[in-house]
Each structure stands twice: as C-alpha cells, then as structure tokens.
Amino acid sequence: MLALAIVVVMAAYASVGLGIDGQIPSGTFTYGLGLAALMFAAYGVLAKWAPWADPLLLPLVTLVNGLGLVFIYRIEQTGQAGASASQQILWTALGVVMFSATLIVLKDHRTLQRFTYTMGFIGLALLVMPLLPVIGDSVNGASIWIRIGPFTYQPAEMAKLALVIFFAGYLVAKRDVLALAGRRLFFIDLPRVRDLGPVIITWGLSLGVLVLQKDLGSSLLVFGTFIAMLYIATQRTSWVLIGVLLFVGGAMLAGQVFGHVQDRFEVWLDPGNPAFYERELGGSAQLMQGLFAMGSGGILGTGLGQGFPREIPLSFSDFIIAVVGEELGLTGLMALLMVYALIVQRGLRTALAARDPFSKLLAGGLSFLLAWQVFIIVGGVTRLIPLTGLVTPFMSAGGSALLTNWILIALLVRMSDAARRPPPQAIQNEGLTQVFTR
C-alpha cells in the first residue's frame, strides 16, 4: 500500500516535469527515493511500536502529503514567491520524526488523560502567543504567527491538538453531569443552565480568536470540533443546537463590529461583483481566480504542469485545492476528497473500536477535526460556504500544520493499535473444555 502511494507520487512528479519542460525532472528518483526512505522508516516505527495499528492510515497520509509536495514543487516552478518544495520536504521529514517520536514515547495514549488540564492550559497559551509583543507577527491582516529570529510558526495549529485532548479528557470526566436533562422545550431536552459554563467558555475563546486574531477559520474549527465532541460525549442534540446558535449569534455580532467577517459574507454571496473583486483587503480576487482555475480544469484537468496556478494568489497555501482542481480536474478532486474521507473514516472506525471512553472521544474528536478542517477550507475555496482561511491538511505549504497533523495521525495510529490489539491471553486456559475421543 505504502509503495503504491509512493509510486503514484513519483509518477505525478514526473508528470509535472513533462508538463512544464517536456522532460522528466532529474530529481524524480532522488525525491521519490527520499520520500520512500522517509515513509518506510515511519512504517518501521509503526511496525515495531504499534504493530496492530490500522494499516491504511499511513499509506493514505503518505499519498496526500506526497501529492502536496508535488503540487508545491509545481507551483514553485511558476516562480510564485513563498512556494518551496525543498522546505516542505524538510517539514515532511520533521513531521515523520514527530510521528515516530509520538509513537515511541507515547506507549499508551491514556497517559494523556492525566494531562487534561495541562493540555487545556497549553492550548490556551499557544492560542494567545501571537498576540504577545515581540514574538507576535501579523500576516495578511491575521495575527496568527509568532516569529523567533528567521522562524515563523503558527501556534494555533498545535493549540488545536492540545485543545482536542483537553476536550476529550474534560468531557469524559464531566459527561454525566452535562448529559443531565434540564427543562424540556418542544422535543429537545435543554441542559441545565449551570452546566452551560464550559460551552460559554469555549465560545468566548473562539470568539476571542475571531476578534483579536481575525482568524475566522481557526475559530470555526475549534468551536465546531468542541460541539461535535460534546455531542458525542453527552448524546444531547440540544448542545449542538445551542452551540450553533451561539456561534452564529457571536459571529453576526462580531460581523457588525468588525468589517472582515462581513466582507467574507459579501464576497461569498457575490464574488463576481467587480467592486468586491477590486477590493484590496478582503476582496474576492483570490476566490474568483480559484474558481476560474477549477472551472478550466473540467473533468480530466489540464494535466499536471499545464495549468496556471500563478494566477491564484497564495495558490500553494489555502488554495492548493484549486490548483488540484485545475490540473487534475474533477476526477482528481473527487479522488483526493475520497482519500480524505477514507482517512476520516479509518479514524472514526478506531473510535468505534476503542475500548475506553477517553479513546473513543479523542479518536472521534481528532477525526472530526480533520473532516471539519477539510470541509471548511475546501468548502470555502469551492464557494460552498464563506471562505475562511485554513490550510488543507497535509497538502498546503506550511510546517506548523504539517507537524501537527503528523502528530494527529500518530495519535490515531496509537489508538487504533490499542483498539485492535488482541486482549492479553489469560495465563491459564481454565475455560477450555478438553474433548476426548475414544
């Protein structure tokens, strides 16, 4: 499976070269072998430290990560500033190291449950970091970066992971209380008012991210994942309703006060409007160029290396999916979405198979986080929902997200290993009935 994924990536890489220069790039084998070595190392770690793990997760992620590399290489060839395949390979290597380290160090994921509140604190701290003076950095109007020397890092990416662990630990402890029914209104059991506390806090947190950092995507991501986990833990539909109402209300309020949320909505409703298109900040030019790209791809796409990704601002980041749509067409997009769906499905299967509630909640939460993130960014780029900036997991250029997502996969692998591991053999086979034959 893994070998197949690597062959697909190498073929795609060669195809890019053919499309651009009419020859196979000299690096096909070095890059390909590098990636292969990396992934087989990861496989070795997986085989040794998590032998019962889900066999599909690593090949699937390898495929998406490899395709991401190919597309970043392809965009780099057009000369768009910021796209660097060699840097992305470096980050991929680091991601694999983190993946391996997580598997090696974390023998039992339930250890994490002990650090529930620590994780909560880390998550919060990471979220707040970009707002601090000196290390905080603002790019394109969003304050989501920290800068230490030449290195920039998006701590929110890691914060998501920490927060999901926190949610899982917290909800497992409190789910019985939260599930207690309050008054019944129409067909919905409302929760007790005093149990609203954590919901309100998370709500405030995500609105804080939205308002202070102007990061609509992360805010939506964190809050949505929290609501989903709350629902999984308590089985109360009312929480979902309350959550959605709270977020929509909060976002509308924020939209009234802060322009950038409203801009996004205007642009979503009428991206072709020249007034929005020409707007310098919060305009629709990027969205429209992405749509043009996907529209021109048709069913089979223009072929790798034969589209015009440089027409799309930041095509290697948030809009990499539009480049996939242009060069691989509808077919490629559908296939890619299918791979994501498979990863999510394997994660949720792990949640179902897990033996303890914390694992169930954590695996479910992480899987949902991934699905929700793909939905928010792909939906945004394809104009299904208003565009909110988020990276496409494993594809977009950017180290912070790649590292986080590799750790996320390591956690899923660890849990799937635990879930699929056969129960320890009883020491004595007392239960066995011996059958004698005469």
Place this chain on the structure above:
Amino acid sequence: MNATIKRAAVACMVMFALLMVNVNFLGAVKAGDYSTDNRNKRSFYARYSVDRGWITADDGKTTLAKTVDTGDKTFRYEREYPNGRMYAHVLGFFAPESARGIELNENKLLNGSDPDLVVGRLIDFVSKKPPKGASVDLTIVPAAQKVAYDKLRASGKRGAVVAVNPKTGAVQVMVSLPTYDPNDLAAPDKAKVATAYNKLAADDTDPLLNRVTEKTYPPGSTFKVVTAAAFLEADRSRDPETTVPAPQVLDLPDTTAGLPNYGGAACGSGEVTLRFALERSCNTPFGQIGMDLGWDTMRSESAKFGIGEPIQFDLPTAGTTIGPEIETAALAQLAIGQRDNQQTPLQMAQIASAIANSGVLMKPTLINKITGPDGGVIQEFEDDEIGEAMSGEVADELKQMMVSVITNGTGTGAQIPGVTVAGKTGTAEAGDAPAPHAWFIGFAPAEDPVTAICVFIEAGSAGNDATGGGTAAPLARDVMQAVLEAK
C-alpha cells in the same frame, strides 16, 4: 457513545458528499461562465499555447500566416504574417482577445478545437504535447494578389480589387487599400494591441475596413449590365442590335430635373442599338429601360445575381440593395447604378462572373483545402452553384456587348494583347462629393473565362476627373493578365 460516533461519522460523510456535489456543480454548471469571464486570463493564455495551423496559398507553396515557437512558457506560440499588409483583409488577424478574417472564420480548425480534429487532440492531451491545429490553404493566386496590391498601392489610391474564377467561385485576388499590418495586432500583449487597434480604428481612411466585402457603394454604369440582362430576359425577341431611345437628356416624371448622359454628351442620334448604348455607357437609354421594366422586374432580375442580401462567404459581407421603391424617377437612376443602388465590389465581381459562366452564379469561396496536423485532408475545394442569374443565351449576348466595350467603347484601357477581354466601366457619383467612384468589372479570356474581376477606386482618392475607363480599367487589365499568366 458508539451511537453518537456513528452519527458524527454520518455528519462527516455528509460534509464530504456536499463537497463532492459542489465540486461537480462547479465543474459542470458554472465552468462556462468562469471561462468567459474576462478576469480569467486562461482563455488569453490558451490562445498562445496552441500550435496554430498555418494559412497558405497556392497549394501550400506560399505562406501567409505562420506560427512561431518562441519557447516562452506563457506565450509559447506567436502568430506571424510574412506579407501582412498585402493579405490583411483576407487573413484578418489573431489578437489577444479577438480575431478577424479567415483567422476568425476558420478558428476552430486552426486552433484544433474542431470536432473533426478530436482524435489528434486526445493523443496530444495524453502525450502532453501542445495541441496542434489544422492548416488552411486559400484559393488566392499569390502572383496576381501581389500585382493587384503593388499597383494599387503605387497609385496611392484607396480601393478594392477582387477576382474570382467564374467557373468555380474560387477567389483569386482580394486586395483592399488602405491596409494595416496584422502583425501589430497579433502580439500577446493586450495593452499594446489595444493601442494599435484603437489607432487603426480612429484612422479616417479606415484601414481596417475590407472594402471588397464590408461596405457598399453606388456601382454606377457597371450596373447597366444588370439592367441590360433584365431587358433581354424580359423579351427574348430582343438582342444587342435592338434599338433603344437615346435622348441627350431623359425627362424624368414628377420632377423638373432630367437625366443627362455622362458629361452631358449626346449618345448617337436619338436612337441607338443596345450594344452601342453599353459601349458608350449612355445613361438615357438605360434610365428609360429601367422605368419601362418597372420595380418588380428590376428587383427580381437583380435578385437572381444575389443582390438584396449579404453574400454567403468565408468573410463577413454587407447587404446589397438596388434601393427602396419610391418614385419612378428613382427607377431611372438605379438602372444606371445611382441613387440608392448600393453594391459591394464582391457583388459586382459576382455579376461579371455569372455573365462569364454562361449565366450560372457560383458561390464565392476562399478555402482551397484544409489539412489536419497529421497531414490528413479534412476539407477539399468544392464548387457550389447558387443558381441561374440569366439564360445562357442572354449571357452570351451580354458577353459580346462587353467585348465591344473593351474593343471600341469606354473600356479600351483594359485590353490585353492576344486575349479577348470583356468588361464594363463605371463612374459613379458619390453623394454630393465632387469626385466620383471609378469602377471596372470584366472577365477574360471571353471565349473561355478564367477570371472575373471587379476593380473599385474610392471617390476622392483619384481626383475629380477619375473615370472607370481611365482609372480602374488599366489596373483590372494588369491583374487579369497576372492571373492568366499564373495559370
């Protein structure tokens, strides 16, 4: 918790399903709008990513438009016109956002998107080769085109020359002056091309206009052949020797003005033969004939030559008319090609062509052959008959009279040594302007016509005393001679 995890899983799958449906909606429904949006530069880039087919003449021996591989990544293939100015109105141009002429009309074949080329395109797509278009060979005779262009340009006059093969409708010469350089409009630079185009469009002499097909002018006395054809057709007891009244000034009904002959001259002695009237291009006999034939006959007879609607052609053509039905006096004037009578040079060449081809009118065409990128022939020359403009007998009588015009009438300037030429001159008043349009239509050799021609010199570019015989006929002679020599 498993029940809610399953529900969350359903929610995830619904999200993915929504994404997939939306992606398909985008690709299937919205893609069309996106591709035509002018903020989408892809269609602009795409124009230069195709190895566009060449345009040639003379069975591929003369290159008129070629595609050059620049090696540039964004604009790989650029268009060049080796003899741009000479062929500008035939070829048109291939600009960043538009095209004209054959470049426009045959665009789908030239850029390879025509359904006939689907197999080759698929192979190119799979093998990642740039798409290649079909090449188009024109019926133009380069040697004659060059003579027409050089002579007309050297004279410094504005006008048009068009020659067709009367038996097939193949266009041999098409020159319109002033002209422009299509190379200026083919660069992959929108701003530069827009500037060049705007400059041409603002030019008072209208270099972008194809005077052969796109504009109508009063045809003057060249139209008398149509009136004569109608006169002969109306009563088959008539022939070139039939006498017609030829006063010095024709009285027009309901008006004090009369219709004089050219320069107020007399025409014979009050009564002349039809042949003599045509030779000398007398106005009064044809004015009288027009009034005698009446509106319906004049209209139906000219419709048989294709007048009254735009000619079906490979380039855009203007609609022609003999004018609206008004007072009888107008009838006399349209019969000599004046008043509201408006014809294109191509239409006048068609009239000469029909007479040359024993009355049968052929559809004019520029396309000789279209060859796919793989060398397979996609389309070959095919002549197409429009209909019978007059009986073969009448055509022969007209031919005889037109030969007399050249031998001892107004068209002596078109004589070619050793070749019998048939023709008719025309000098048309252009509105209130003091200078007239000069016309010549004709064909040669009269016995077995190879080429039918129309030369048109625009009013004002050849002085106030320009005449069809003096200004247009010699040019027609040179061009016809060049066609005959090239054959």
